[in-house]
Amino acid sequence: MSRFENRTLTLRDVSEASGVSEMTVSRVLRGRGDVSQATREKVLQAAKSLGYVPNKIAGALASQRVNLVAVIIPSMSNMVFPEVLTGVNSVLENTELQPVVGVTDYLPEKEEKVLYQMLSWRPSGIIIAGLEHSDASKAMLKSTNIPVVEIMDIDGEPIDSAVGISHQRAGRHMAQAILEAGYRKIGFLGTKMPLDHRASKRFDGFKEALSKADIKILDHEFYSGGSALAKGAQMTQEILKRTPDLDFLYYSNDMIGAGGLLSLLEIKKSIPREIGLAGFNGVELLEGLPLKLATMDACRFEIGKIAAEIISNRVAGKKDTYDRITALKPKLDLGDTLKT
Amino acid sequence: MSRFENRTLTLRDVSEASGVSEMTVSRVLRGRGDVSQATREKVLQAAKSLGYVPNKIAGALASQRVNLVAVIIPSMSNMVFPEVLTGVNSVLENTELQPVVGVTDYLPEKEEKVLYQMLSWRPSGIIIAGLEHSDASKAMLKSTNIPVVEIMDIDGEPIDSAVGISHQRAGRHMAQAILEAGYRKIGFLGTKMPLDHRASKRFDGFKEALSKADIKILDHEFYSGGSALAKGAQMTQEILKRTPDLDFLYYSNDMIGAGGLLSLLEIKKSIPREIGLAGFNGVELLEGLPLKLATMDACRFEIGKIAAEIISNRVAGKKDTYDRITALKPKLDLGDTLKT
DNA sequence: ATGAAAGCGCTAACAT
DNA sequence: ATGTTAGCGCTTTCAT
Numbered sequence: 207m208s209r210f211e212n213r214t215l216t217l218r219d220v221s222e223a224s225g226v227s228e229m230t231v232s233r234v235l236r237g238r239g240d241v242s243q244a245t246r247e248k249v250l251q252a253a254k255s256l257g258y259v260p261n262k263i264a265g266a267l268a269s270q271r272v273n274l275v276a277v278i279i280p281s282m283s284n285m286v287f288p289e290v291l292t293g294v295n296s297v298l299e300n301t302e303l304q305p306v307v308g309v310t311d312y313l314p315e316k317e318e319k320v321l322y323q324m325l326s327w328r329p330s331g332i333i334i335a336g337l338e339h340s341d342a343s344k345a346m347l348k349s350t351n352i353p354v355v356e357i358m359d360i361d362g363e364p365i366d367s368a369v370g371i372s373h374q375r376a377g378r379h380m381a382q383a384i385l386e387a388g389y390r391k392i393g394f395l396g397t398k399m400p401l402d403h404r405a406s407k408r409f410d411g412f413k414e415a416l417s418k419a420d421i422k423i424l425d426h427e428f429y430s431g432g433s434a435l436a437k438g439a440q441m442t443q444e445i446l447k448r449t450p451d452l453d454f455l456y457y458s459n460d461m462i463g464a465g466g467l468l469s470l471l472e473i474k475k476s477i478p479r480e481i482g483l484a485g486f487n488g489v490e491l492l493e494g495l496p497l498k499l500a501t502m503d504a505c506r507f508e509i510g511k512i513a514a515e516i517i518s519n520r521v522a523g524k525k526d527t528y529d530r531i532t533a534l535k536p537k538l539d540l541g542d543t544l545k546t
Numbered sequence: 547m548s549r550f551e552n553r554t555l556t557l558r559d560v561s562e563a564s565g566v567s568e569m570t571v572s573r574v575l576r577g578r579g580d581v582s583q584a585t586r587e588k589v590l591q592a593a594k595s596l597g598y599v600p601n602k603i604a605g606a607l608a609s610q611r612v613n614l615v616a617v618i619i620p621s622m623s624n625m626v627f628p629e630v631l632t633g634v635n636s637v638l639e640n641t642e643l644q645p646v647v648g649v650t651d652y653l654p655e656k657e658e659k660v661l662y663q664m665l666s667w668r669p670s671g672i673i674i675a676g677l678e679h680s681d682a683s684k685a686m687l688k689s690t691n692i693p694v695v696e697i698m699d700i701d702g703e704p705i706d707s708a709v710g711i712s713h714q715r716a717g718r719h720m721a722q723a724i725l726e727a728g729y730r731k732i733g734f735l736g737t738k739m740p741l742d743h744r745a746s747k748r749f750d751g752f753k754e755a756l757s758k759a760d761i762k763i764l765d766h767e768f769y770s771g772g773s774a775l776a777k778g779a780q781m782t783q784e785i786l787k788r789t790p791d792l793d794f795l796y797y798s799n800d801m802i803g804a805g806g807l808l809s810l811l812e813i814k815k816s817i818p819r820e821i822g823l824a825g826f827n828g829v830e831l832l833e834g835l836p837l838k839l840a841t842m843d844a845c846r847f848e849i850g851k852i853a854a855e856i857i858s859n860r861v862a863g864k865k866d867t868y869d870r871i872t873a874l875k876p877k878l879d880l881g882d883t884l885k886t
Numbered sequence: 887a888t889g890a891a892a893g894c895g896c897t898a899a900c901a902t
Numbered sequence: 903a904t905g906t907t908a909g910c911g912c913t914t915t916c917a918t
Contacts, residue, residue: 214668214691216910216912217911217912218910218911226888226889227888227889227890228889228911229888229890229913230887230888230889232912232913233887233888236913240887240888241887241888242887242888245887245888257685257686257689259662259665259666259686260911260912261664261666261668261910261911261912262666262667262668262912263603263606263607263612263667263668263910263911263912264607264894264910264911264912264913265912265913266894266912267603267604267607267893267894267895267896267910267911267912267913268893268894268911268912268913268914269894269912269913269914270894270913270914271913272603282628282632283629283632288622288623288628289623292622292623293624295649304663306646307647308634322599323644325599326599326600326602327602327603328601328603337780339891341906345597346597346599349597353552396681412750429807433830433831433832433833433834434831434834435831435832435833435834435835436833436834437834438833438834440834461831465834468808468834468835468836469641471835472836490773491773491774491775491801492773492775493773493775493776494773494774494775494776494777494778494779494780494805494808494809495775495808496808496812515911538603556894556896557895557896558895560898566904566905567904567905567906568895568896568897568905569897569904569905569906570903570904570905572896572897572917573897573903573904576897580903580904581903581904582903582904585903585904599895600896601896602896603894603895603896604894604895604896604897604910605895605896605897606896606910607894607895607896607897607909607911607912608895608896608897608898608909608910609896609897609898609910610897610910611897704899812900821901888904888917888918889916889917889918890915890916890917890918891914891916891917892913892914892915892916893912893913893914893915894911894912894913894914895910895918896909896910897908897909897910898907898908898909898910899906899907899908899909900905900906900907900908901904901905901906901907902903902904902905902906
């Protein structure tokens with residue numbers, strides 16, 4: 207292509223090719239208005255024919271501005287976080303800002319590392335899942351003077367601001383709906399993940415609401431790893447073998463709930479009469495099952511969207527349009543598996 | 547925290563706090579060996595107590611090295627690309643390199659934009675899905691002198707190197723397996739996505755192998771948008787209403803295949819006797835269905851892993867351990883829905 | 887509307 | 903083992 211095989215092109219190359227100063231080239235390329243039409247065209251033409259791509263590293267260093275937003279999430283592989291990202295993207299697409307994603311695998315040490323990495327790029331904002339962080343992570347987040355939005359959860363004190371739902375409340379509400387429907391012998395099935403604080407909070411809220419009605423969970427089952435659908439089926443069989451008189455199963459996520467649902471349909475259980483089921487998340491993916499699983503929408507897209515709006519507003523210097531804590535209200539969907 | 551609320555800390559601050567030159571601080575922080583134990587500790591201590599986070603922007607500019615690998619994929623929301631990313635991560639985790647992901651939504655113009663954005667950060671390597679790119683994208687990829695690995699597909703000429711499977715071959719093989727099993731009245735169900743070249747190639751290969759046996763697809767159905775599970779169910783009902791004597795349905799992905807499978811079980815079709823089914827991708831997510839859908843593994847994790855290895859080897863200056871084109875062989879899994 | 891000079895915060899290369 | 907100097911490729915600021 208070019209004669210310079212071993213280095214990338216610089217402003218200077220475009221400057222020489224177009225016979226205009228580097229400064230003016232820079233102005234044209236950043237789309238600033240104060241350049242004559244004639245020079246603008248000359249420069250654009252030269253840049254294009256050379257195949258010049260600006261160096262953001264140098265630009266960022268000089269301008270002290272990095273149009274990156276760090277998004278730190280625990281996982282990529284379940285349905286929930288990709289949808290949060292879609293929400294983030296939907297907003298950032300229309301701005302100069304660009305999301306950069308880091309994954310923590312639910313490990314605080316990894317969160318710490320990822321956060322440090324991200325901060326070392328001096329992003330314009332941080333969106334990070336959860337309110338629970340290691341001391342070191344908290345220290346980093348606090349001492350930074352860029353906007354920080356903690357997402358998904360609002361049961362706790364945010365460092366800067368937070369957008370999410372109350373998982374305790376979500377658990378309570380599901381319990382109340384189950385009790386109202388007349389179910390009394392309730393089992394819980396979830397992940398063996400002490401570090402998934404939001405799942406724990408849902409479980410806590412759930413048990414709390416039950417105990418107000420003097421009901422206790424009759425049995426529970428936890429899993430880790432493996433295909434969620436298969437695990438859901440397997441755990442369901444096991445919990446029912448051990449405690450056959452259960453009349454309701456609350457699953458900590460829709461995927462294992464769907465596995466349970468399918469396995470119960472196969473053995474011809476009558477749902478929701480004989481046994482009721484509910485999951486959590488509202489994953490659209492699962493629409494199309496023979497019966498629609500009762501669930502609660504976690505407002506994932508909305509959370510991503512609002513978080514990105516907060517960052518983008520702050521970066522633009524506008525005053526906040528959201529409160530320090532934005533509490534979204536998850537909608538309960540009874541589906542076909544929670545009798546009314 | 548610190549007295550300097552409005553600027554982030556620099557090497558200079560650490561240098562002053564520790565009474566050591568900036569250069570030595572830099573050496574310590576980059577973990578280079580040529581520093582005495584005493585100074586090393588002094589510096590580390592100072593950096594930690596100040597809460598110093600290095601500025602990679604400046605470091606990258608000075609060293610002309612950016613430890614970023616751009617990963618450009620069409621979508622985040624289906625199961626396939628997150629798993630590729632997991633493969634990429636599994637390798638890059640053990641290196642200095644860090645993946646940065648860009649999403650194109652299967653749109654060539656967006657790919658062009660994302661690629662330009664990525665290149666402007668001067669990454670150390672590029673992993674990009676597919677072999678089909680706009681002329682401008684190709685020009686950018688060609689004129690770059692960093693390693694470029696095109697992934698998922700090998701039916702075509704790579705710019706630099708490629709890792710993937712032949713989707714034409716995958717389609718052919720599935721067709722052969724179906725024919726061998728004795729099915730003759732075959733329907734196809736897929737996405738209405740002319741820009742998903744890999745799906746098209748599978749379809750082409752599939753039709754080609756059928757026509758060698760003088761068989762033509764009896765009917766087909768395309769969809770776009772919506773929940774894949776639900777769409778699969780719906781399309782299946784429709785194609786069978788229109789062409790009731792179909793004895794096999796080939797789905798362009800496992801998700802719609804699963805939807806079809808569930809809907810056929812519900813109307814008590816005998817699978818695989820009365821009608822056979824197959825999908826594509828081998829999504830682990832679906833293990834746990836009442837019947838295991840026949841499918842073909844797309845080697846997603848492996849593809850990501852090898853692509854990252856190629857980049858990481860090249861960056862390390864080692865000579866290539868993989869060929870220009872690495873053809874992975876997808877395994878056919880007959881499951882329970884393709885009779886033998 | 888255009889240009890010249892200075893410097894962003896680091897690191898390479900060369901002292902000592 | 904440690905320090906000094908000179909940039910990296912841009913943008914800011916100040917001239918013209």
